[in-house]
Amino acid sequence: MSENPTLILLPGLLNDEMLWRHQVHALGDISFTRVADLTREDNMADLARAVLRRAPEKFALAGLSMGGYVAMEIMRQEPDRVAGLALLDTSARPDTPEITARRLALMKEAELGEFRGVTAKLLPNLVHPSHVNAPGVRDVVFEMAERVGKLSFMRQQNAIMNRLDSRPFLKDIDCPTLVLCGQNDQLAPPEIHREIVDMIGDNAHLVVVPESGHLTPLEEPDAVNRAMREWLGRCMSGF
Numbered sequence: 001m002s003e004n005p006t007l008i009l010l011p012g013l014l015n016d017e018m019l020w021r022h023q024v025h026a027l028g029d030i031s032f033t034r035v036a037d038l039t040r041e042d043n044m045a046d047l048a049r050a051v052l053r054r055a056p057e058k059f060a061l062a063g064l065s066m067g068g069y070v071a072m073e074i075m076r077q078e079p080d081r082v083a084g085l086a087l088l089d090t091s092a093r094p095d096t097p098e099i100t101a102r103r104l105a106l107m108k109e110a111e112l113g114e115f116r117g118v119t120a121k122l123l124p125n126l127v128h129p130s131h132v133n134a135p136g137v138r139d140v141v142f143e144m145a146e147r148v149g150k151l152s153f154m155r156q157q158n159a160i161m162n163r164l165d166s167r168p169f170l171k172d173i174d175c176p177t178l179v180l181c182g183q184n185d186q187l188a189p190p191e192i193h194r195e196i197v198d199m200i201g202d203n204a205h206l207v208v209v210p211e212s213g214h215l216t217p218l219e220e221p222d223a224v225n226r227a228m229r230e231w232l233g234r235c236m237s238g239f
Contacts (some may be wrong), residue, residue, distance in 0.1 A: 002150070002234065004029075004030055004031050004032045004059070004170070005031055005032065005058070005059065005060060005083065005232075005236065005239045006031065006032045006033075006034065006055070006056050006058075006059040006233065007027065007031040007032065007034075007059065007060045007061075007062065007237070008033075008034055008035075008036055008051065008055055008059050008060070008061050008062070009023065009024070009033060009034070009035045009036065009062050009063075010033065010035075010036050010038060010061070010062065010063035010064065010065070010066075010067025010068070010070050010071055010145075011036070011038055011042065011062075011064065011066075011067050011215055012063075012064045012065030012066045012067050012068075012089075012214075012215075013062065013065060013066045013153070013156050013157070013160065014119065014122075014141075014144060014145040014148050014153055014156070015064070015065075015066075015067075015088060015144050015148070016035070016037075016039075016144050016148060017035035017145055018074065018140050018144050019022055019035075019064065019140075019144065019217055019218060020033070020035050020216055021140075022217060022218070022221030022224070022225060023062075023217055023221070023224065023225060023228060026221070026225040026229070027225065027228060027229060027232065030229065030232055030233075031060065031232055034183040034191050035071075036050075036051045036054070036064065036067075038051075038052075038067065038070060038153065038156065038170070038217075039148055039149075039152035039156065040152070040155070041155065041159065041161050042154075042155040042156075042159050042166040042236045043162060044070060044073045044159050044162075044163045044164070045073060046202040046217075047070045047075075047159060047173065048070055048073040048074045048076075049077070051070065051074060051080070052074060052077065052078055052184050055081065057081060058081055058082075058083055058238070058239055059081065059082065059083065060082070060083050060084040060085075060232060060235050061074060061082050061084070061086070062085075062086035062087075062088065062109050062178075062228065063086070063087060063088065063089070064088040064089050064090065064215070064216075065089050065090050065188070065214065066090075066156060066159070066160055067088075067090070067185070068087045068088060068089070068090025068091070069090065069159075070165070071085060071086075071087060071090075072087070072090075072092060072166040072170075073161055073163075073164075073166075073171065075169065075172075075173055075217055076164075076166075076169055079172065079173070079174075079175075081125045082175055082236030083175060083176075083235045083236075084176045084177070084178075084231060084232065084234065084235030084238060085173060085175055085176070085177045085178070086177070086179075086180065086228060086231055087177065087178070087179050087180070087193075087196060088178075088180045088216055088217065088224070089180070089181050089182060089185050089187070089188050089214045089215070089216055090188055090193075091126075091188045091192045091196075092165070092166040092170055092192075092195070092196050092199070093162070093165065093166075093167065093192070093195075093207070094163060094165045095163075098120070100161050102109070103157050103160065103161055106118050106121070106122075106157070107153075107154060108155055110150050110153060110228075111154075112169065115149075115150045115153070116145075116146075118145075118153070119142055119145040120139065120156050122166075123138065123142075125142060125186050125213075125214070126141065126185060126187070126213055126214045126215055127141075127212075127213040127214065127218075127219055128182065128184050128211050128212050128219055129184075130211060131212075131213065131215075131218075131219045132210075136218070137215065137218050137219055140218060141215070141218075167199060170196060170199035170200050171199060171201070171206075173200045173203065174203055175203060175235070176203055176231060176234040176235050176238070177200055177203050177205070177233035178204075178205055178207065178227060179193045179196050179197050179200075179204055179205065179206050179207070180193070180206075180207040180209065180216060180224065180227055181193045181207075181208060181209070181216065182208075182209050182211075182212030182213045182214060182215075182216045182220070183208050183209060183210050183212060184210065184211070184212060184213050184218065185212070185213055185214045185216075186213065186214065187214045188214065188222045190208050191195050193206060194206060203232070205239070207223075207227045209223045209224065209227075210223075
């Protein structure tokens with residue numbers, strides 16, 4: 001067992017450990033990193049409980065997009081176990097009816113056997129235009145989606161659509177919190193993240209990454225690594 005504090009990384013929809021590959025490598029000297037599996041449950045409460053069952057008594061927690069939703073559910077269930085929280089490219093708000101309708105349409109396409117097409121449709125909304133055809137981003141996104149698969153995609157979408165509104169709980173977060181997003185994130189733009197920071201208060205710090213969309217750990221890993229390293233330093237007193 002490493003003497004470094006544990007950092008648990010939570011992937012987003014159709015993502016796996018490869019989303020965080022740069023951070024696992026770059027932060028390994030100051031943390032014992034592990035990437036959670038968010039493919040086996042169809043609701044946020046059970047996803048959070050599954051992460052907590054496998055977690056040490058105290059840990060730092062970072063989640064992107066859907067992983068951020070799970071992280072906020074963990075903060076509702078057992079906040080005292082979290083020494084530091086990082087919320088990347090996510091939202092505390094529930095889905096609007098329009099977003100839910102888009103999710104249902106994508107699920108219908110997947111049910112009809114057009115799962116690969118779903119990934120292709122998502123990509124331009126996920127990443128900055130300069131990264132759409134970058135092999136280190138595009139290929140990883142497609143490979144992750146293939147590994148996660150259609151059935152897990154359905155479970156994840158159900159969990160996302162039925163999640164709680166996390167905004168009323170943000171005021172209770174009292175650990176060092178990094179809130180980070182891509183400047184060009186179409187799914188959760190910077191103003192959504194500023195709202196999170198404002199609701200958490202003095203413990204929260206906002207970082208907006210230029211020339212990045214929704215998948216900042218893949219698109220601009222150096223900027224994310226710097227921000228997370230600084231945040232982990234602020235978390236150390238909580239272990």
